[in-house]
Amino acid sequence: MKRILATLVAVGLLAALPIGAAAQAPSENIVQIAAGSSQFTTLVKLVKSAGLVGALSGTEKLTVFAPTNAAFAKVPKKTLEALGKNKALLKKVLLYHVVKGEVKAAQVIKLTSAKTLEGASVKISVKGGKVYVNQAQVIKTNVLATNGVIHVINSVLLPPS
Numbered sequence: 001m002k003r004i005l006a007t008l009v010a011v012g013l014l015a016a017l018p019i020g021a022a023a024q025a026p027s028e029n030i031v032q033i034a035a036g037s038s039q040f041t042t043l044v045k046l047v048k049s050a051g052l053v054g055a056l057s058g059t060e061k062l063t064v065f066a067p068t069n070a071a072f073a074k075v076p077k078k079t080l081e082a083l084g085k086n087k088a089l090l091k092k093v094l095l096y097h098v099v100k101g102e103v104k105a106a107q108v109i110k111l112t113s114a115k116t117l118e119g120a121s122v123k124i125s126v127k128g129g130k131v132y133v134n135q136a137q138v139i140k141t142n143v144l145a146t147n148g149v150i151h152v153i154n155s156v157l158l159p160p161s
Helices: 002-010 030-035 038-050 053-057 069-073 077-085 087-095
Strands: 062-067 098-100 113-115 121-127 130-133 136-145 148-153
Touching: 030 038, 030 053, 030 062, 030 136, 030 148, 038 053, 038 062, 038 069, 038 087, 062 136, 077 087, 098 113
Parallel strands: 062 148
Antiparallel strands: 062 098, 113 121, 121 130, 130 136, 136 148
8 A cells, every 4th residue: 555655646646635535435426526616617518518417427436537627728619619519529529538437546557548438448658757648637636526536637638530
């Protein structure tokens, strides 16, 4: 356990967690946590638009790589507008951020890829002490929910064409 904690500290994954956070049982699901955070307003709006609230609020354990509002701001406006008009494509993009099962940071850093609910896999790597999912950097880990875990990322993931 000490080795795992040392590894996590070395890659900066525990820096964003409050002391004792791991010991507290979560009381909200993934959607409730995202909806309660001002950094995920765009994500929540798109999840609602795609009709995914129920899927991300259920009892099935999930891992969500959640882009912040700043991450969505990097996406060209034209692309966001196209997603808003094409619900099937929007759903595909959002499901590309979700992995079945609860995969916490200690497990993520041991992976090289993970299959998403969209069907394609994301690449996982550790470079310079930082964890990346495809090109997106993980900026906060292990936001625990009753139905899984959220890892906050700084870019939107786009599934392969």
